[in-house]
Structures are given as structure tokens and as C-alpha cells.
Amino acid sequence: MLVRLGKRFRTESSTPNLPPGPWKLPVIGSLHLLAGPLPHQKLRDMAEKYGSLMHLQLGQLSNIVVSSPQTAAEVMRTHDIIFSIAKDLCAGDVKSKTCAIVHSDSGRRGIEAGYSNFFKSRITSQPQEVLRFGAGFNVADLFPSAKLLEYITGLRPKVERLHQNLDKIFESVIDEHKASKGIEGEPDGLVDVLLNLQENGDLEFPLTTDNIKAVIMDIFIAGSDTSFTTLEWAMSEMLKTPRVMQKAQAEVRQVFNRKGNVDSEGLHELEYLKLVISETFRLHPPLPLLLPRECSQGCKINGYDIPVKSRVIVNAWAIGRNSEYWDEAERFYPERFINSSVDYKGANFELIPFGAGRRMCPGMLFGIANVELPLAKLLYHFDWKLAGGRKLEDLDMDEVFGAVVRRKNDLCLVPTPYSPVAG
Numbered sequence: 001m002l003v004r005l006g007k008r009f010r011t012e013s014s015t016p017n018l019p020p021g022p023w024k025l026p027v028i029g030s031l032h033l034l035a036g037p038l039p040h041q042k043l044r045d046m047a048e049k050y051g052s053l054m055h056l057q058l059g060q061l062s063n064i065v066v067s068s069p070q071t072a073a074e075v076m077r078t079h080d081i082i083f084s085i086a087k088d089l090c091a092g093d094v095k096s097k098t099c100a101i102v103h104s105d106s107g108r109r110g111i112e113a114g115y116s117n118f119f120k121s122r123i124t125s126q127p128q129e130v131l132r133f134g135a136g137f138n139v140a141d142l143f144p145s146a147k148l149l150e151y152i153t154g155l156r157p158k159v160e161r162l163h164q165n166l167d168k169i170f171e172s173v174i175d176e177h178k179a180s181k182g183i184e185g186e187p188d189g190l191v192d193v194l195l196n197l198q199e200n201g202d203l204e205f206p207l208t209t210d211n212i213k214a215v216i217m218d219i220f221i222a223g224s225d226t227s228f229t230t231l232e233w234a235m236s237e238m239l240k241t242p243r244v245m246q247k248a249q250a251e252v253r254q255v256f257n258r259k260g261n262v263d264s265e266g267l268h269e270l271e272y273l274k275l276v277i278s279e280t281f282r283l284h285p286p287l288p289l290l291l292p293r294e295c296s297q298g299c300k301i302n303g304y305d306i307p308v309k310s311r312v313i314v315n316a317w318a319i320g321r322n323s324e325y326w327d328e329a330e331r332f333y334p335e336r337f338i339n340s341s342v343d344y345k346g347a348n349f350e351l352i353p354f355g356a357g358r359r360m361c362p363g364m365l366f367g368i369a370n371v372e373l374p375l376a377k378l379l380y381h382f383d384w385k386l387a388g389g390r391k392l393e394d395l396d397m398d399e400v401f402g403a404v405v406r407r408k409n410d411l412c413l414v415p416t417p418y419s420p421v422a423g
């Protein structure tokens, strides 16, 4: 008996004190509870029951789900060094190069020129596919030791095909840029900037052609759907709340009527539009679960043990709709940001559409510009109504989950051109 008791004592004392979480089945853990199309919503519902720091066993993976500003601050500010972004999404070395390039001046100018060239050409549906695979909720991802699952579920062949397609596109883009190097009148785009950096070697690290491809991919994948989705949600919410649409439109037209068109110079005068964008980020952060992090060494948070290799998921969507922090949290009400010190730049953990801490989005300023300018143009040049004579009450706000959460149903609108003279 004594031996038995001793064994039991040893086992109990070595059992980690995990954060609370739902019940689990053998092998799949709590995977069945996450079934359904919108994991960020399911995770929010579970967090209401188990708390803002929750343990969730999914297959072989131990997940820690964070759903409140305080816990997010604790994880992303205090424990940032311990949690690194999960390595399947991040060939770490390439990511740091991307960040350095996005932050460098020539990098930023190149990205602006490169974006328009790229969208004129061939990258169209690929970003969505990459983001879908990157979301980390594929069954094969949850059983990392069962390599066969990658083939049974078809994940590996699909990812490899996508990889080959993208590689061919990037290869041909790089070749074209090498061939047209030095042609007068051609502005330097992103690829030219990267090729120059590779040739002149003025970075702290050598830049290989594979690195260049990865950086291009990172920037276009991370920057295209995120901005577009925000634009679409902003338009949807304004249509649902005509008062906001009219106010935003009146502001844009008042600022730009003297010029007759919208350009980036007057954008800083659009104070109300900025509130609209903040409110859109609060209700519709394009990456609702940010990017998953991995715990590189065991640690304690709020008194609970966080095991090494746990995947840490921060539910930015749930945080933005947390009624303890936001009055009438589900209402689209841009005025809530008037005289508010809360913004989305990473210091206020109740609003983190760009993440926070060391791994915060390095493309934030560019992302905002990508939303502000087109939104101002849409509002200035057109009045909008729903297509097919549909009523505003019929406009749904259903979501579909990829790594970017976008509208489930397309937003079909009829534009009526606006003329400043008639206005």
C-alpha cells in the first residue's frame, strides 16, 4: 500500500497545474468541441465557461487560448521571448529578414511600387490558399508525429502543388526584373529593391534567391487579403448603419471637394474615417487568432503551468468584443474612439488587430494606408446601395474562417457616381 501511495503521490506532484479547459476524449482531445466553421467564435464561447486562460488539447497539441486583454498583455509583453511564432508558419530567419526589409526606407518604397505591379499580373487566388493552409487547424497539423496523415488528408500534396505554383511565379518575376534592370523610366519595384540588396550586400546577412521569394510571398500574402477584408467589412458595417456612412461620406467630400478627387495628401484630415477604421478592426480583426505562438520553454502564467511546446492562441476577435472592456460591444459605433486613448498600435491590449509585442505586424502603417485611401475613394466618388433592391435588414454579417476572416457572402453593391458640382 505504501509503495502504491508513494507512486500516486509522485505522479500527482509531477502533474502540471494546467489552466482550466473542456473535457477531452482519448486521441482527439477536445477537437470535437471545435467542430464547425468558425473556431474563433467557438473558442470565445468556451472561454466564457473556462476563463480567459484556457487549456485545450487538440489531437497531440497542447493549446493555450488567451481571451482577455490582461492575459494577452501578460503573454505578449512579459513572455514574448518565451513564445516565438510557431515555426511551421515561420522560417524564423526569413521572417526577421522580412521585418528588416519592411522597416527599411527603400523596402517600403519598393513595396508600394511592387504592389500595383503584382496585382496587375498573376498573384490572384494564391494568397487565400496559403492563408488557409497557414491557419493551423488542419487535422494533420494537430498530430505532428503521424506523418502519414499529411498524405491521407491530402494536405502535403496540396501544399506542395501550391508551393511549386508560387515558386514558378516568383522565379519568372525575378527573371523579368533581372532582364529589365537599368531600363530608363521604369520605377524600382519591390523585386528590384530586393535584388539590389542581394547584389550590394548592405544587409547584415546574405540574401539568397530563396529568401527573396519568401520575402515577396510574406509581404503579399500578409498584406493583400488583410487590407482587402478590412475594406469589405468597413463598407458592410457602414451600409448597415447609414448614419455612419453619411457622416464619413460628408467628411471625405468636404475635405476633397476642392480638388475633385482623393489623394494621399489630405488623408490625415479624415478624422471620422479613422474612427470608422478603428471600429472595423475592433469587430473584424482580419486575423482573429493572430499568428499562433509556440512556447519554447515551460513557464507559469497566472499561477498555471504552461508546458513547453504548447501552442499559444490569442483570440483578438473575442478581446475586441469583450463586454467587460467595451460598452455595447457588438454595436458598430465609431464615436466610441473619440477622446479615447485606446488605439490599435500595440500598446492597448483590448484592441490588437495587428498583434503586439516583438512579433507585431511590421506592415501596420502600410496596411492602414492600404485601407484608408481606397475607402476614402469609394466614399468620395460613389453613393452606395445594395444590389437587387435588397433591404439593409437583409444584409448579413456572416463570416467565413481562413487565416483571414472575411464575409461569407459577397457584398454586392450598386454604385451611383457622385459629382461635386451636382453635390
Ligand code: HEM
Binding pocket: 085, 090, 095, 098, 099, 102, 111, 218, 219, 220, 222, 223, 224, 226, 227, 230, 285, 286, 287, 290, 291, 292, 352, 353, 354, 355, 356, 357, 358, 359, 360, 361, 362, 363, 364, 366, 367, 368, 370, 371
Ligand atoms: C490591414 C492590414 C493588416 C493587418 C490587420 C495585419 C495583421 C497582422 C497580424 C495580426 C500579424 C500577427 C501579429 C502577432 O501575431 O502578434 C501580422 C504579421 C505580419 N504582417 Fe501584417 N497585417 C496587415 C498588413 C500587412 C502588410 C501590408 C504587410 C507587409 C507589407 C504585413 C506584413 C506582415 C508580416 C511580415 C508579418 C509577420 C511578422 C512576424 O512573423 O514577426 N502585414 N500582421
